[in-house]
Amino acid sequence: xxxxxxxxxxxxxxxxxxxxxxxxxxxxxxxxxxxxxxxxxxxxxxxxxxxxxxxxxxxxxxxxxxxxxxxxxxxxxxxxxxxxxxxxxxxxxxxxxxxxxxxxxxxxxxxxxxxxxxxxxxxxxxxxxxxxxxxxxxxxxxxxxxxxxxxxxxxxxxxxxxxxxxxxxxxxxxxxxxxxxxxxxxxxxxxxxxxxxxxxxxxxxxxxxxxxxxxxxxxxxxxxxxxxxxxxxxxxxxxxxxxxxxxxxxxxxxxxxxxxxxxxxxxxxxxxxxxxxxxxxxxxxxxxxxxxxxxxxxxxxxxxxxxxxxxxxxxxxxxxxxxxxxxxxxxxxxxxxxxxxxxxxxxxxxxxxxxxxxxxxxxxxxxxxxxxxxxxxxxxxxxxxxx
Amino acid sequence: xxxxxxxxxxxxxxxxxxxxxxxxxxxxxxxxxxxxxxxxxxxxxxxxxxxxxxxxxxxxxxxxxxxxxxxxxxxxxxxxxxxxxxxxxxxxxxxxxxxxxxxxxxxxxxxxxxxxxxxxxxxxxxxxxxxxxxxxxxxxxxxxxxxxxxxxxxxxxxxxxxxxxxxxxxxxxxxxxxxxxxxxxxxxxxxxxxxxxxxxxxxxxxxxxxxxxxxxxxxxxxxxxxxxxxxxxxxxxxxxxxxxxxxxxxxxxxxxxxxxxxxxxxxxxxxxxxxxxxxxxxxxxxxxxxxxxxxxxxxxxxxxxxxxxxxxxxxxxxxxxxxxxxxxxxxxxxxxxxxxxxxxxxxxxxxxxxxxxxxxxxxxxxxxxxxxxxxxxxxxxxxxxxx
Numbered sequence: 001x002x003x004x005x006x007x008x009x010x011x012x013x014x015x016x017x018x019x020x021x022x023x024x025x026x027x028x029x030x031x032x033x034x035x036x037x038x039x040x041x042x043x044x045x046x047x048x049x050x051x052x053x054x055x056x057x058x059x060x061x062x063x064x065x066x067x068x069x070x071x072x073x074x075x076x077x078x079x080x081x082x083x084x085x086x087x088x089x090x091x092x093x094x095x096x097x098x099x100x101x102x103x104x105x106x107x108x109x110x111x112x113x114x115x116x117x118x119x120x121x122x123x124x125x126x127x128x129x130x131x132x133x134x135x136x137x138x139x140x141x142x143x144x145x146x147x148x149x150x151x152x153x154x155x156x157x158x159x160x161x162x163x164x165x166x167x168x169x170x171x172x173x174x175x176x177x178x179x180x181x182x183x184x185x186x187x188x189x190x191x192x193x194x195x196x197x198x199x200x201x202x203x204x205x206x207x208x209x210x211x212x213x214x215x216x217x218x219x220x221x222x223x224x225x226x227x228x229x230x231x232x233x234x235x236x237x238x239x240x241x242x243x244x245x246x247x248x249x250x251x252x253x254x255x256x257x258x259x260x261x262x263x264x265x266x267x268x269x270x271x272x273x274x275x276x277x278x279x280x281x282x283x284x285x286x287x288x289x290x291x292x293x294x295x296x297x298x299x300x301x302x303x304x305x306x307x308x309x310x311x312x313x314x315x316x317x318x319x320x321x322x323x324x325x326x327x328x329x330x331x332x333x334x335x336x337x338x339x340x341x342x343x344x345x346x347x348x349x350x351x352x353x354x355x356x357x358x359x360x361x362x363x364x365x366x367x368x369x370x371x372x373x374x375x376x377x378x379x380x381x382x383x384x385x386x387x
Numbered sequence: 388x389x390x391x392x393x394x395x396x397x398x399x400x401x402x403x404x405x406x407x408x409x410x411x412x413x414x415x416x417x418x419x420x421x422x423x424x425x426x427x428x429x430x431x432x433x434x435x436x437x438x439x440x441x442x443x444x445x446x447x448x449x450x451x452x453x454x455x456x457x458x459x460x461x462x463x464x465x466x467x468x469x470x471x472x473x474x475x476x477x478x479x480x481x482x483x484x485x486x487x488x489x490x491x492x493x494x495x496x497x498x499x500x501x502x503x504x505x506x507x508x509x510x511x512x513x514x515x516x517x518x519x520x521x522x523x524x525x526x527x528x529x530x531x532x533x534x535x536x537x538x539x540x541x542x543x544x545x546x547x548x549x550x551x552x553x554x555x556x557x558x559x560x561x562x563x564x565x566x567x568x569x570x571x572x573x574x575x576x577x578x579x580x581x582x583x584x585x586x587x588x589x590x591x592x593x594x595x596x597x598x599x600x601x602x603x604x605x606x607x608x609x610x611x612x613x614x615x616x617x618x619x620x621x622x623x624x625x626x627x628x629x630x631x632x633x634x635x636x637x638x639x640x641x642x643x644x645x646x647x648x649x650x651x652x653x654x655x656x657x658x659x660x661x662x663x664x665x666x667x668x669x670x671x672x673x674x675x676x677x678x679x680x681x682x683x684x685x686x687x688x689x690x691x692x693x694x695x696x697x698x699x700x701x702x703x704x705x706x707x708x709x710x711x712x713x714x715x716x717x718x719x720x721x722x723x724x725x726x727x728x729x730x731x732x733x734x735x736x737x738x739x740x741x742x743x744x745x746x747x748x749x750x751x752x753x754x755x756x757x758x759x760x761x762x763x764x765x766x767x768x769x770x771x772x773x774x
Contacts, residue, residue, distance in 0.1 A: 013663045014445055017426050017653055020438055029431055029646060037428040039404050040650065044411075044419055044600050046728050051407055058401055078602070079466045079627065082645040086627045114626045207646060213431050215465070215602055215648030237624035239501045240466065240473045256733075258469040259416060259594060261602030263427065264648070266404055276400045341433050346643075 022335075023362065025371055026343040027157045027185065027316050029207035029214050030359040036212055039270040040263050047259045055265050056250055062272035065280060066187060067202055067220045069194035075250045076268055077217040077241065078260050081184040081205030084217025086114055087241040088180045088201045092149050092225065094234045095119035100147035100177075102138070102168070105129050106158035106347055107182055111151045118237065123147065129348050130159040130318070132311045135167035142171040150177050154192065155185035158347065160307045160318030160355065162190065169198030178225050184208065187218065188275060189287045189315035189359055200225035206264065209287075209315060210271040211360030215264040287314045290363040294356065297372035301379070301386035306353045315363065318345070318353040325384050327351055333378045340374055409722075410749065412758055413730040414544045414572065414703050416594035416601050417746040423599055426657040427650050434646040442652050443637055449659035452667060453574060453597075454589055454607045456581035462637045463655055464604040464628065465647050468571040468592030471604025473501055474628040475567045475588045479536050479612065481621045482506035487534035487564075489525070489555070492516050493545035493734055494569055498538045505624065510534065516735050517546040517705070519698045522554035529558040537564050541579065542572035545734065547694045547705030547742065549577065556585030565612050571595065574605065575662060576674045576702035576746055587612035593651065596674075596702060597658040598747030602651045674701045677750040681743065684759035688766070688773035693740045702750065705732070705740040712771050714738055720765045727761055 024030045045051045060074045067074065077084045089111060093099055099115040101108055103124040115122050125141045127133065133141075133152075142150060150172040155162050165181055172179045181199040183192050188209025194202050203219040206212035221229075221243065229243060236242045240258065249257035275283055291314035295305060298319045306318040321327040327344045331354075334340040345353040356375075358368060376386050411417045432438045447461045454461065464471045476498060480486055486502040488495055490511040502509050512528045514520065520528075520539075529537060537559040542549050552568055559566045568586040570579050575596025581589050590606040593599035608616075608630065616630060623629045627645065636644035662670055678701035682692060685706045693705040708714040714731045718741075721727040732740040743762075745755060763773050 014449070014656070014660050017429060017442075017656060019429050019432055019653070020436075021430055022432050022436070024431075024433060026433055029433060029649065032431055037430075040427045041424040042404060042406050043408055043424075044416055045406055045409050046411060046413055046416060047601065049407075049409070049728065055404075062401070079470065080645045080648065083466065083627050086625065090624070110626070117622055117624050117626055205646070213648060213650040214434065214646040215651060235504055237477070237504050238473065239497070239504055240470050241627075258467045259592070259601040261467065261600060261648075261651070262416065263600040264602060264651075266406070269401070269404060273401050341436065 021339050023338065023340045025357055025362060026341045027355045027357050028205070030211060030357050031361045032213055033211045033271065033274055033361050035274065036267045036270050039266045042266055044262045047262065048254060048256060052260070052262060052265070053254055055269055059265065059269050059272060062269070062276060063218050063220070066192070066272065066275055067194045067218070068192050068196060069220050071194070071220045071222055073226060073247065074220040075246060076265065077203070077219055078258060079217055080214050081203065081217050083241065084203030084205065084219050085111060085182060086238065087217070087219060087243060088203050089114040090118055090236050090238045090241055091229055091243045092178050092180060092201060093118040093120040094232055096121060097149055098123065098145065098147040099149045099151060100125070100142060100145045102133055102152040102163065103127070104131055104159065104161065105153060105156035107153045107156060107184070108151070111180070111182065120149070130161050130306050132161050132163050138168045139171040142168065142175070142177070146175050147177055149180060151180040153182040155183070155190060155313040155316065157185045157316055159349065160313050160316055160353070161311050162313045165197040165199060173198060178228050185313060185316055189284065190313065191284055194220055206268055206271065208357070209359055210268070211274070212267045212271045213264070215261060216268050287359065287363050290358050290365065290368050291315065291317065293365060293368050294358050294372070297368070301376055315357060315359045317356045317358065319356070320353055321351060322384050325379065325382050327354060329382050330378045333381060334374060337378070338374050340371065408726050410725065410727045412743055412745070412749060413728045414742050414744050415592070417598060417744050418748045419600055420598045420658065420661055420748050422661065423654050423657050426653045429653055431649045434649065435641060435643060439647070439649060439652070440641060442656055446652065446656050446659060449656070449663060450605050450607070453579070453659065453662055454581045454605070455579050455583060456607050458581070458607045458609055460613060460634065461607040462633060463652065464590070464606055465645060466604055467601050468590065468604050470628065471590030471592065471606050472498060472569060473625065474604070474606060474630060475590050476501040477505055477623050477625045477628055478616055478630045479565050479567060479588060480505040480507040481619055483508065484536055485510065485532065485534040486536045486538060487512070487529060487532045489520055489539040489550065490514070491518055491546065491548065492540060492543035494540045494543060494571070495538070498569065502538070507536070517548050517693050519548050519550050525555045526558040529555065529562065529564070533562050534564050536567060538567040540569040542570070542577060542700040542703065544572045544703055546736065547700050547703055547740070548698050549700045552584040552586060560585060565615050572700060572703055576671065577700065578671055581607055593655055593658065596746055597655070598661070599654045599658045600651070602648060603655050674746065674750050677745050677752065677755050678702065678704065680752060680755050681745050681759065684755070688763055702744060702746045704743045704745065706743070707740055708738060709771050712766065712769050714741060716769050717765045720768060721761060724765070725761050727758065
């Protein structure tokens, strides 16, 4: 290769990148903390540099308490929350595994789909989107089905409902099943309590409760689940997400696997440091307080919530779209007038709910009040009479 | 969930992130351009925001000429180069597919491993690490094996050897096979020429020839390969890397798939804009010139190159470790004294070669001369007499 052939037409230079300023009140990505933007401009090091492994160790130490776990295997997957979900499913579901899914929302459907792609035998306990499972019905389902893997979603972003996990985990452990819990929306904003609940595999994302840009998926795996992993009969179809290879990279030998996205690890470290500075309990309480404030404000404008009070996610709220109002118009107006992003419902909830995230830097009284004021205006402009 | 239980022990706040300043003369990640650090601090938008899709469209338009293709399906995978490799393999290899791999280095081994994990039937044309394939032997191999998929590595980062692809692609197309080419190290630093060569699926990374941080994998797929994809008999085991789902997200419908790592897309756009500003041919020539300058300097200190002149990668150079010198000591000294990172060999080349990357902002006369001076010093300190 000593000659140089010209390539296709030369590309044209673009204008400077100039993103619009958004207030991210949707289900995620949410507002990034200014200090996180700052650390992402720090110089990268190599993916085998001792400094990189210092950062991954610090991330593990800071992640454990946020997950509520002492699992030594606590890392970040080099992909988004969906990659974390696929890591959980592909490592613990193999051909013929029976997988019991608590199916009350979109992300439970995604888990089911991923499990089928691993040739797992999926059995589903279906409920309407927004409902949750009582302890007794959860236990009954698991005892009846006797699966090898149980999966549920702690905070179902598509519905706004929070599912308790203790009874699920206890019943699963009676029959030696591995419990996978989707913590994508809960981590950093609601208590996750992996060890206390008995969750074996919990994964999350960087761009919701942790206020980072998207791109990493924190995951923690119990020693129990790791021993199940060792007794797999087949090799994981995925090389990129194979946790045994990732263990060799992040732990002990630091054997090269992939080139980790170092900048996003800097971001995650800073995000977790912000949690530590604020205090985890203080942070969770701040989300709870501002959830209550938001709901009060919504109810004051005569909106009703889709999920009963005791089952609501704190940081992702789903008021019903009032009759006669077109939710897409309201959302478009908020985006156009104030740069405010919220989301609509989808699947069975399309057109029926708004999805409003109150997370990280936006989980403050001032921001919630500002949001309520603008939301009220946008609804009124679409013909709704808030009182 | 209206009560708040305390979590495990509170984490302790860490000191400010203070990465050491490195000069990344290794195989990658390589030095990030200052303007790329700048754009990563710009505010993110949502993964379904019209602005995000404006950015992905711009990226496609800028990527096409760098890949040397007019493929409409030209996107970035939300994972590192290894995720791009797994996207290529998992979409085009299904259970029972016969996969012919040109196996002359580590990344060809990785492709083989991934193809086996898809239950593909892998046949390998093995050569010692650093050698390449002549047109006639490549054609003979493909005609004999008659595979459904052919895979080769354009720039084999583990050896420093560049493999021409035209004869491989022509022979593969005679039997309607899909050609996967690993362009992880070549893109942005050497001519890739996807269309002219006849490559069907080419993937790369962000952190080598494009001078971004790691985390994205540009990939381009020919219309021919897309029609093969449509006639798959089984569904891809991977949901995260399923190109049919990614097509629905990035093209036409913009149907939600995953939450793309927006910040890294900003970075990739800026990197491609830098290529457009410099001019692609100018950029490639700059890499070629500085490759020649480096090799001349290495030969002046009596070092020999592992790969014959006509088969060398421009941006990744593999001089042999001189007899009596411990390569790990040389590398440790460079890192300690000057913050210079280079890599050693591994597998059959462990202890036998250095791997020196001259890419992006480091592919200048000044940086090459500085590197040569420091490399000479480090070798001398380890007992080598450069003349």
